[in-house]
Amino acid sequence: MDPGDTPGAPARDHGVPARDHGAPGRERWLDAAAGPIVRPYAVTRGRTRPSGEPLDIVTILVATGRRPAEPGRLARPQRRMLALCRRPYALADLASDLDLPFGVIRVLAGDLLDSGLLDVQRWSAPAAVPSPGADAAAPPPATVPPHLDQNLLRRVLDELRAL
């Protein structure tokens, strides 16, 4: 799970005192993460913002299955992202699994969205089971974002309790 130590990364920023933490490996990683910081942006060719609306850290992406016009022009991490996104994959999971900063993953994902290779998986609350005599002309349910979807929150609650 631990991607390994980043050699020579200066421990700074966090100012975490040498407290006796239960998980030395983790803490070491956290400190090391403050290390070399410029290089990843070479990958994004210097842009720090995707075009279009910024993608949320838990946006779920799915490959469209379309073939890239010029595969050679994709950055290596983008090819990996496309491979992983054959199944739905959240941005945060991509960043963690590919060991790249979230900001970098977000820019790369933005490009793949723009070129139609990835799609955002939209959440729409499952429609309530229509009652037998339901009028087909009934107004469509308003779309509710997941964090405000009471049915979804209730499911989460039940399952958390049962864990």
Added chain:
Amino acid sequence: MSSARSNSPEAPEAPADERLDGPRVALKILVAGGFGVGKTTLVGAVSEIRPLRTEEALTDVGSAVDDLDGVAAKTTTTVAMDFGRITLRDGVAVYLFGTPGQERFWFMWNELSRGALGAVVLADTRRLMASFASIDYFERKGTPFVVAVNCFEDADRYEPPEIRTALDIDPHVPVLLCDARRTGSAKEVLVSLVEHALRLAGGSGRRG
């Protein structure tokens, strides 16, 4: 026993095979609080913790260097987060983000709190002040939050009402004691947060 045969007019959208795996919907929970208050411990108690870092261009630095032949030399700051995922049934995934509490990390909080289910503010009775900033922040953003007071052995014990008063927390905001090292206790904190978010989602006054 009613027939389970589905002759309902519209079967749920048949997903492509590969879509059966992976999350279908993601919810965010923030875990905030001062240094050493138990953020990492809490995230680790309820999920498998994984490395995740982010970095932000320091755009307010006077002379942002522009593209140099496509290779950027920008000043960035890197932050490591505690990152965990709880995978529930039917593709529902709850993502946990433990974030440093200092103001200079608030650029991340802005990112994380948008559309978040809610936040857990961890507090340590020996340093209650350290949780003021987090509480203010989530109050301002309208993010549902609960205050979980970590019970460290060498700390005096206070009851939630005293802590509520000391921190000047709204009566409707849950305040509970916890031991972030214990899965059951950490889970209770999350349950209390989801209950709270559900109450707010049911009532009015929650932002979109």
